[in-house]
Amino acid sequence: MEGKLYTKEKRIKISPENHCFCGSGLKFKNCCMKNNSEYKTLGRNYRDEEIVFNYSKSSNNYDKVSEFLLQDIIDKELSLSKGKDYLKYMYKAADEGAEDFTKYAPCRKGCSHCCHIYMDCTAIEAELIREYVINNFDGDKINELKNKINATIMEVPSFKEIKERKEEVVELFSEKNIPCIFLDEEGGCSIYEVRPLNCRKFITFSSSTYCEKKEEVVKPNIAINNIVQYSINHLSMSVTRFKRLKAFSEDYLEERAIYKALQHWFKDGFNDINREA
Numbered sequence: 001m002e003g004k005l006y007t008k009e010k011r012i013k014i015s016p017e018n019h020c021f022c023g024s025g026l027k028f029k030n031c032c033m034k035n036n037s038e039y040k041t042l043g044r045n046y047r048d049e050e051i052v053f054n055y056s057k058s059s060n061n062y063d064k065v066s067e068f069l070l071q072d073i074i075d076k077e078l079s080l081s082k083g084k085d086y087l088k089y090m091y092k093a094a095d096e097g098a099e100d101f102t103k104y105a106p107c108r109k110g111c112s113h114c115c116h117i118y119m120d121c122t123a124i125e126a127e128l129i130r131e132y133v134i135n136n137f138d139g140d141k142i143n144e145l146k147n148k149i150n151a152t153i154m155e156v157p158s159f160k161e162i163k164e165r166k167e168e169v170v171e172l173f174s175e176k177n178i179p180c181i182f183l184d185e186e187g188g189c190s191i192y193e194v195r196p197l198n199c200r201k202f203i204t205f206s207s208s209t210y211c212e213k214k215e216e217v218v219k220p221n222i223a224i225n226n227i228v229q230y231s232i233n234h235l236s237m238s239v240t241r242f243k244r245l246k247a248f249s250e251d252y253l254e255e256r257a258i259y260k261a262l263q264h265w266f267k268d269g270f271n272d273i274n275r276e277a
Contacts, residue, residue, distance in 0.1 A: 009040045012052055021052050042220055045104045045205040051220070053100035061224050065093050069231040076238050083124050083239035084131070090228050090235070094200050097224030106208040110187035113211035114202045117174040118157065121196035122236035122257045123245045126265035126273045132194045133270050142270055148181040153263040159277065162259070163247070174214065181262060197232055201225040233257045245277060 014021070016029035021039055024031050032039075032054065042051040073086065107114075121129075133142060155178055157169040182191045189195055204210070206217040236257040237246050249256040258277055265273045 009042060009055070011055075012039050012041045012050070014039055022054065042205075046106065046207040047104075049104055051101070051104045051205060058097060058100070058223060061093055061097050062227050065090070065224065065227045065231055069227070069234060073231060073234050073238050077240055078235070078238045080127065080239055080241050083235060083242075084128050086235055087124050087128055087232065090232055091194075091197070091200065094197060094225055094228045097222055097228075098200070098203060101203055101220050101222060104205055105203045106206075106211075107203060111208055111211065112179070112183055112187040113208070113214075114199075115180045115183045115187075115189070116177045118170045118261065119180065119196065119198050120162070120259040120261045121198060121265070122232055122259060123242040123265070123273060123275070124236040124239055125194075125196045125232065126260070126262070127242075128194045129191055129196075129262070130266065130270050130273055132191055137190075145181055145266075146269060149263045149266055152178055152181070153267055156261045156263045158264060159258055159260045181266075197225070197229055201229075242275070245275060247277065 014028050014033075016027065016033060018028050020026055020028045020031035020033075022032055022037075035056070037054055037056040039052055040055040042053070045051055068086075068089070078086070133145070137145070155173065155176060157173055161169050180189075182189055182195075184190045189199070201222065202219070203222075204217040204219050210217045233256055236242050237255065242257075245258045246255045247258055248254070260274075268274050
């Protein structure tokens, strides 16, 4: 499923008498206008609705995450427990940043088209998932997950394959239409609470029929997602247990955290994540 990004933000003028876009039910003059909130638009979605978001709130959230990254993550030695707490904070920031955009998307529980494409995450994200599985799934469910991993792992690109020829192997995998190991029978995510950032940030403004047919979709380039992803990358490398799980990136010209598909993190089961580079 290919995608192009909405990146052109334009300031939108809102009449004081209009209902505020925040959903409070109040007129703009009695709501966000009092806080000098600036709203912008990314254009129109598949229903021809104006995609309006609170730029002031988005910028404020971005600055908070940036400050947190600089003060609490970069060049720090973090425990695993602290790393998981920080990751939950990052996820919350990303979810709050997406709120203004999800209402313009066709994405709903059960559609699950994006749950059949290549998806990866960092070691700290995999560890949070592992903990969730151990604490919430019974033995039968965990064995079922292990069987799904064993049945699909040879089809999923490894870290080495992704590094050498990412676009090619990702496209080939997505064509196989293999469901995520955590996709349940109702088309929902069984680890929704701790799903990786790459899952959280997948929002489209195109009709769901484009997803179903695996055609090009239009996605927002949400600033908060960019800074959260950069922060999670550094967070994973700052956790002492995962410090060696990094590699030099030719694209970024710096050390980056290793991203692997879920099958490869859990190929040895859920007692520990697989820490092979």
